[in-house]
Amino acid sequence: MVHQEKHRSHRSGWLRAAVLGANDGIVSTSSLIIGVAAASVSQSEVLLAGIAGLVAGAMSMAAGEYVSVCSQADAEKADLEIEKRSLSENYSAEKKELALIYQQRGLNPELAHQVAEALMAHDALAAHARDDIGLAEISQAKPLTAAISSALTFTLGAALPLLIAYLVPIADLIYYESFFSLIFLAFLGAVSARAGGAPILKAAARVTFWGALAMVLTASVGFIFGIST
Ligand SMILES: [Zn+2]
Known part of the structure; x- marks a missing residue:
């Protein structure tokens, strides 16, 4: 259940x-x-x-x-652009950044790194949008x-x-x-x-x-x- x-x-x-x-x-x-x-x-x-x-x-x-x-919406779009560029130029630094965020939330360093790696393999931009920028979801503002x-x-x-x-x-x-x-x-x-x-x-x-x-x-x-x- x-x-x-x-x-x-x-x-x-x-x-x-x-x-x-x-x-x-x-x-x-x-x-x-x-x-x-x-x-x-x-x-x-x-x-x-x-x-x-x-x-x-x-x-x-x-x-x-x-x-x-x-x-x-403009502010969110600008944030996402910066993040997207940073991901394409500095993937490993972004992974470390994300892992550090999970560590601050209570995961041990090894697990934090695994989680960051898995989530970024799934959808790197979404993972950073949610956990780095703090957007609940990539919004479709109307x-x-x-x-x-x-x-x-x-x-x-x-x-x-x-x-x-x-x-x-x-x-x-x-x-x-x-x-x-x-x-x-x-x-x-x-x-x-x-x-x-x-x-x-x-x-x-x-x-x-x-x-x-x-x-x-x-x-x-x-x-x-x-x-x-
Ligand atoms: Zn980031």
């Missing part, structure tokens, strides 16, 4: 990105709506600000994600996919507070908006914690705290500037 435990951190990459996008969408849009509403403007102005915030935020997420995935999915998850998150701003009369908007946005955030935190196998209550409390802080700050800005104008 093969023993195989489930590791949830494998899927943490895309999950983290999706939760981050939705979380950003909820926090920034609800704070924006609360801030503008606190300055006592009309419902259509609040909605306009919310929609502008959604578009700006989604584009900013897409651009940020695209640039970050691209530069990460900047455009990452950009689109973060823009989408941000938009999904932002749609919730925007919907509240559309449905609730402006007089009560601040209270409903904060209440429901915090519920959305707590729910999102709980779902992501559950999917990631982390403590649910702690994760929910964490996102709710930061969301509440953002809302209090923008509400204060709205009140201060709303009075002065």
